[in-house]
Amino acid sequence: xxxxxxxxxxxxxxxxxxxxxxxxxxxxxxxxxxxxxxxxxxxxxxxxxxxxxxxxxxxxxxxxxxxxxxxxxxxxxxxxxxxxxxxxxxxxxxxxxxxxxxxxxxxxxxxxxxxxxxxxxxxxxxxxxxxxxxxxxxxxxxxxxxxxxxxxxxxxxxxxxxxxxxxxxxxxxxxxxxxxxxxxxxxxxxxxxxxxxxxxxxxxxxxxxxxxxxxxxxxxxxxxxxxxxxxxxxxxxxxxxxxxxxxxxxxxxxxxxxxxxxxxxxxxxxxxxxxxxxxxxxxxxxxxxxxxxxxxxxxxxxxxxxxxxxxxxxxxxxxxxxxxxxxxxxxxxxxxxxxxxxxxxxxxxxxxxxxxxxxxxxxxxxxxxxxxxxxxxxxxxx
Amino acid sequence: xxxxxxxxxxxxxxxxxxxxxxxxxxxxxxxxxxxxxxxxxxxxxxxxxxxxxxxxxxxxxxxxxxxxxxxxxxxxxxxxxxxxxxxxxxxxxxxxxxxxxxxxxxxxxxxxxxxxxxxxxxxxxxxxxxxxxxxxxxxxxxxxxxxxxxxxxxxxxxxxxxxxxxxxxxxxxxxxxxxxxxxxxxxxxxxxxxxxxxxxxxxxxxxxxxxxxxxxxxxxxxxxxxxxxxxxxxxxxxxxxxxxxxxxxxxxxxxxxxxxxxxxxxxxxxxxxxxxxxxxxxxxxxxxxxxxxxxxxxxxxxxxxxxxxxxxxxxxxxxxxxxxxxxxxxxxxxx
Numbered sequence: 001x002x003x004x005x006x007x008x009x010x011x012x013x014x015x016x017x018x019x020x021x022x023x024x025x026x027x028x029x030x031x032x033x034x035x036x037x038x039x040x041x042x043x044x045x046x047x048x049x050x051x052x053x054x055x056x057x058x059x060x061x062x063x064x065x066x067x068x069x070x071x072x073x074x075x076x077x078x079x080x081x082x083x084x085x086x087x088x089x090x091x092x093x094x095x096x097x098x099x100x101x102x103x104x105x106x107x108x109x110x111x112x113x114x115x116x117x118x119x120x121x122x123x124x125x126x127x128x129x130x131x132x133x134x135x136x137x138x139x140x141x142x143x144x145x146x147x148x149x150x151x152x153x154x155x156x157x158x159x160x161x162x163x164x165x166x167x168x169x170x171x172x173x174x175x176x177x178x179x180x181x182x183x184x185x186x187x188x189x190x191x192x193x194x195x196x197x198x199x200x201x202x203x204x205x206x207x208x209x210x211x212x213x214x215x216x217x218x219x220x221x222x223x224x225x226x227x228x229x230x231x232x233x234x235x236x237x238x239x240x241x242x243x244x245x246x247x248x249x250x251x252x253x254x255x256x257x258x259x260x261x262x263x264x265x266x267x268x269x270x271x272x273x274x275x276x277x278x279x280x281x282x283x284x285x286x287x288x289x290x291x292x293x294x295x296x297x298x299x300x301x302x303x304x305x306x307x308x309x310x311x312x313x314x315x316x317x318x319x320x321x322x323x324x325x326x327x328x329x330x331x332x333x334x335x336x337x338x339x340x341x342x343x344x345x346x347x348x349x350x351x352x353x354x355x356x357x358x359x360x361x362x363x364x365x366x367x368x369x370x371x372x373x374x375x376x377x378x379x380x381x382x
Numbered sequence: 383x384x385x386x387x388x389x390x391x392x393x394x395x396x397x398x399x400x401x402x403x404x405x406x407x408x409x410x411x412x413x414x415x416x417x418x419x420x421x422x423x424x425x426x427x428x429x430x431x432x433x434x435x436x437x438x439x440x441x442x443x444x445x446x447x448x449x450x451x452x453x454x455x456x457x458x459x460x461x462x463x464x465x466x467x468x469x470x471x472x473x474x475x476x477x478x479x480x481x482x483x484x485x486x487x488x489x490x491x492x493x494x495x496x497x498x499x500x501x502x503x504x505x506x507x508x509x510x511x512x513x514x515x516x517x518x519x520x521x522x523x524x525x526x527x528x529x530x531x532x533x534x535x536x537x538x539x540x541x542x543x544x545x546x547x548x549x550x551x552x553x554x555x556x557x558x559x560x561x562x563x564x565x566x567x568x569x570x571x572x573x574x575x576x577x578x579x580x581x582x583x584x585x586x587x588x589x590x591x592x593x594x595x596x597x598x599x600x601x602x603x604x605x606x607x608x609x610x611x612x613x614x615x616x617x618x619x620x621x622x623x624x625x626x627x628x629x630x631x632x633x634x635x636x637x638x639x640x641x642x643x644x645x646x647x648x649x650x651x652x653x654x655x656x657x658x659x660x661x662x663x664x665x666x667x668x669x670x671x672x673x674x675x676x677x678x679x680x681x682x683x684x685x686x687x688x689x690x691x692x693x694x695x696x697x698x699x700x701x702x703x704x705x706x707x708x709x710x711x712x713x714x715x716x717x
Contacts, residue, residue: 108584113585113635113641117638124631124635127696128629130522130626132595132629134629206517207517209518212589214591215517216591216592219593219595225517229521233521233522
C-alpha cells in the first residue's frame with residue numbers, strides 16, 4: 001500500500017479499498033459502524049487525520065489549519081469525542097490498515113487515556129482560576145463539608161453580617177484541630193450562609209505543598225500558599241482572604257493548651273492589612289480543638305517523615321486509619337466587627353512596633369471572643 | 383559606550399541559533415523589514431535561512447576558545463548594532479559538559495565580543511524555569527524574584543549562570559541595552575523542550591500526588607516578544623507568558639493522554655538510570671517542575687514591552703494536541 005509521507009490520511013484515499021484479509025474478518029462490525037459514521041465524517045471532513053506511526057515529514061507545511069477551529073471554548077469532552085469519531089471514521093474506510101488500527105486500539109494507551117480522561121474530567125473543571133481553585137471539584141467535595149457543618153459539628157454562626165458583602169477584607173481566625181478543618185468550615189460558613197455567598201480564599205502554610213496530594217487538594221479547593229505576594233494579589237482583586245496567623249503552632253497545640261491563642265506569627269497579616277488598606281474581621285472558632293484532642297506529639301517519628309508533628313490522640317495511632325475520623329464536637333463561629341486601620345498609613349507597616357502592637361490587639365480581641373464562646377457553648381459534645 | 387551607529391541605511395542584527403525555529407522566523411522577519419540593513423547569522427553550520435538577500439552567514443563555533451576574538455571581528459566588520467542570542471538548549475543533553483560550553487562559555491564569548499565591538503543592544507532568550515520550581519514560590523513570580531533554579535540540574539544552572547553573565551555585562555556597560563526574555567514554557571511542535579516532549583507521548587509520567595499549575599506559551603507569541611525587543615529599546619528582564627494556568631493533570635487529560643503516576647522516591651532513585659540509558663526523556667533533576675509551581679507573571683512585559691499574548695494557555699494546549707495528530711512528534715525543525 002502506498003503510504004504518503006504525511007502519514008495515513010483516510011480521507012484522501014481512493015474510493016475502492018483493496019479487499020484485504022482484514023476487511024473480511026470483521027464484516028459485521030464494519031457494517032454496523034459505517035452508517036452512523038458517514039455523517040460524522042462529512043462534518044469533520046477537513047479535520048486532521050491521526051498519525052499512527054511517527055513518519056518523517058518532508059514538506060514544511062503539512063499543517064492544515066485545524067479544520068474549522070471551534071469557537072475556542074469547545075468543551076473538552078467533545079475534544080475527546082472528536083478523536084473517537086475520527087478513529088471510527090478511519091475504520092469505516094475499510095482498508096486493512098484502518099481496520100487493524102481500530103481493532104488494536106484496545107492495546108494502545110491512548111484508548112485508556114481517553115476513557116480515564118473522561119472519568120477524571122467529569123469531576124474537574126477545565127479552567128481553574130489563577131490560583132488554582134477548581135469550582136467543579138469544590139462542588140463535588142462541598143456536600144461532604146456541608147454535612148460536617150450542619151449535621152456532624154452542628155456549627156452555629158454569630159455575627160456573620162459583620163462581613164462586608166463586597167470589597168477586600170481579611171478574616172483573621174484562631175487555628176486549631178490538628179487537621180485544618182476550621183478553614184474548610186469557615187469557607188462553608190461564608191459561601192453558604194452569608195447573603196453574598198462570596199468566595200473565600202484561605203492562606204495555607206508552606207509545608208502543605210511539600211506533601212503529595214495535600215498541596216494539590218488545598219489548591220483545588222481554594223487554598224493559596226501563605227505569602228505576602230499572593231495575599232496582596234488576592235486583596236487587590238477585592239477578594240475575601242482568611243488567614244490563621246497562629247499557623248502550625250496553633251493547629252498543633254496540645255489539648256491541655258486548648259483555646260490559648262499562640263503568638264500571631266510576626267504580624268505579617270497586619271502588614272498586609274496596612275499595605276492593602278483592608279479591614280480585618282476577627283473570627284473566633286470554637287469546637288475545632290475537640291475534634292482531634294492531641295495528647296502528645298511524636299517528634300521522633302515526625303521528623304523523618306518530614307511532618308511538622310505527628311499527633312497522639314485518644315484514637316489516632318491506636319485505631320489506625322479509623323483514628324483519623326474527627327470527633328463530633330459542637331462548634332460555634334463568631335465574626336467580630338470589622339477593624340479599620342484608616343488612621344495608619346501604608347508606611348506604618350514598616351514600623352515593627354506598631355505592627356506588633358496592633359497584631360497583639362487583634363489577638364486579644366479574638367481571645368476574648370473565644371473565651372466568651374466557650375462559656376456560651378457549655379458542653380463540648382452535646 | 384554605544385556609538386549610536388543607527389545609520390539611515392538601517393541597522394545590522396546578528397542572530398545566533400538561527401537553525402532553530404525561533405531564530406529562523408526572526409531572520410525571515412528582519413530580512414523583510416526595511417529598517418534592518420543586514421542580518422548576520424552566527425552558527426556552526428550554515429542554516430538554510432542564511433542564504434538569502436541581506437543575510438551573511440558567519441561560521442563561528444561558540445565552544446572554541448578563540449570564538450570571542452572571532453566574534454568581535456565579525457561584529458566590527460559588519461557594524462553590528464543588535465545581538466540576538468537565541469542559541470540555547472531547551473532540553474537537557476546527555477553531554478553535560480558540551481551543554482555547559484555551548485551555553486555558558488558560548489554566551490561569555492558572545493558578550494566579550496559584543497563588549498569589544500561596542501554592540502549597543504543585546505537580547506537574550508531566558509526561561510521562567512530559571513526561577514526554579516519550589517513549594518515556597520509565590521503563585522506568580524515576578525522579574526524581581528531571585529533566580530533560584532533547581533539543585534542538581536546542569537541545564538537550569540547554566541541558564542541561571544548565563545543570566546548572571548548578562549547582568550554583569552549590563553553593569554559594566556551601562557549604556558548598552560540588555561534584554562532578557564524569560565519565556566514561560568513554550569509548548570509547540572516546533573520548539574523542543576521538556577514539557578512538549580512530556581506531553582507528546584501517549585503515556586505521560588507524573589509525580590504521584592503532585593499537580594502543579596502550568597502555563598504555556600505559543601511560539602508565535604514568543605517570536606512576537608523577540609521582535610518587540612529588537613524593534614524597541616527595553617532594558618531589563620521580562621517574563622513572556624500567556625494568559626491562564628492549568629493544572630498539569632488537566633493538561634494531560636485534555637489530550638486524552640494516560641497519566642502514569644510514579645512515586646517521587648522511586649523516580650528519583652531510578653530515574654537517573656533510565657535517563658542515562660535514554661529510556662526516559664526527563665532527567666530526575668527536572669522533577670521539581672512536575673511537582674511545584676513556577677508560574678510567572680507577565681504583567682511587566684504587557685506594561686513596558688507592549689507584549690500582548692494572542693493565545694491562552696488552554697488554546698495553546700488544544701492546538702498542540704491537534705497538530706500532534708497530523709505531524710509526528712520530535713522532529714527537528716526543517717526549512
